[in-house]
Amino acid sequence: MMPPRPSLPKRLLDRLRYMAFRALLAGLSVLPFSPRVRAFGWLTVHVIAPLAGYRRRVRRNLSMVWPDMGGAERQALTSRTLDNFGRTVMENFCHADLGRHLQGTALEGDGLATLEKARRDKRPVLFVSAHFGNHEVPRHLLAAQGDRIGGIYRPFTNPHFDDHYRRTLASVGGTVFVQGREGTVGFARYLQGGGWGILFYDLHQPRGDVLDFMGLPARTATSAAKLALKYDAALVPWFGIRQPDGLRFRAIIEAPIPPDDPVTMTRVLHARLEARIADHPEQWMWVHRRWKSHEKALRTGVPLLRD
Structure with a gap:
């Protein structure tokens, strides 16, 4: 049985989000691979993650696992986590560049x-x-x-x-x-x-x-x-x-x-x-x-x- 087709607003929103992401990739593609990866890590920490609710989710998970962790330490670890997340996304969507980067x-x-x-x-x-x-x-x-x-x-x-x-x-x-x-x-x-x-x-x-x-x-x-x-x-x-x-x-x-x-x-x-x-x-x-x-x-x- 085929799943129901998403509504027209959902399809339009999906397309707009993907187009925005592709536009961001195109804009960052002018940078060499390493600065591009660093830039997307920064954008994830400061723009994408707060908008998507990822920062709040990371803090919640950390507070469950390590309830005694101090607030400043939790904030810093959250930012480092999101930076790695963003870098990984950019690396894996630019797979050919990643392959060349890994040579050696x-x-x-x-x-x-x-x-x-x-x-x-x-x-x-x-x-x-x-x-x-x-x-x-x-x-x-x-x-x-x-x-x-x-x-x-x-x-x-x-x-x-x-x-x-x-x-x-x-x-x-x-x-x-x-x-x-x-x-x-x-x-x-x-x-x-x-x-x-x-x-x-x-x-x-x-x-x-x-x-x-x-x-x-x-x-x-x-x-x-x-x-x-x-x-x-x-x-x-x-x-x-x-x-x-x-x-x-x-x-x-x-x-x-x-x-x-x-x-x-x-x-x-x-x-x-x-x-x-x-x-x-x-x-x-x-x-x-x-x-x-x-x-x-x-x-x-x-x-x-x-x-």
Whole structure:
């Protein structure tokens, strides 16, 4: 069954927002890549995030996770988070420039030996990552050495942004599967055939298991672990960690998650991400409503029971 067509005002508003964004990209395109990235980070902090409500959302998330954090520290961390968010958006929409910028960046980490063995054995690899630093950096570097990384992505509600970003993902290398039943089946077949793919595990999943994340209960998808177990795929976390200059990256391929039951494996993934956030708290995208069910539980007084 096809979803209902949006109303005419909604379609017009979506188009106007996309046209405004494209006009902004065109205006910034006169700048070299690095100043362009810095400029969009600044615009996100001072203009886009306040208008979109992102600053308020980041502060709310930080106050839930670290209630004892001082107001000035929370404000500063919010600004640094939004700067990373804006830089990442610009980098990923200007994917060709990002690819050239990353030339000379090396993949590193304990998981590289796992990838080499998987290539020899033609074994599927399921990468798992979070919206941390720039999560697309390792994909660029793997694509540059000939690896194809497919993935499922969550469509934008604005179809113009969605079409643009889907083409961006496909151009980096790998088949793009849209979130939903058909996309999930296609992605599963892709892994079954020995493909390499990527899933993200740090977004709110309405029907997910309730697992601790950053000390709070969060509904979490365990599908990555389930798929890895079903298709004997190595479950390998990656991270693109932004460096202090705000422009360079370390691309880390971590050691694979040992096979276990899906909930235990996902808890290990949470622990890996929590360790990265402890080192670089501004690099996780606190703009997401990760604890949406927990917030509802606080409002209603009905506790969210952990699995």
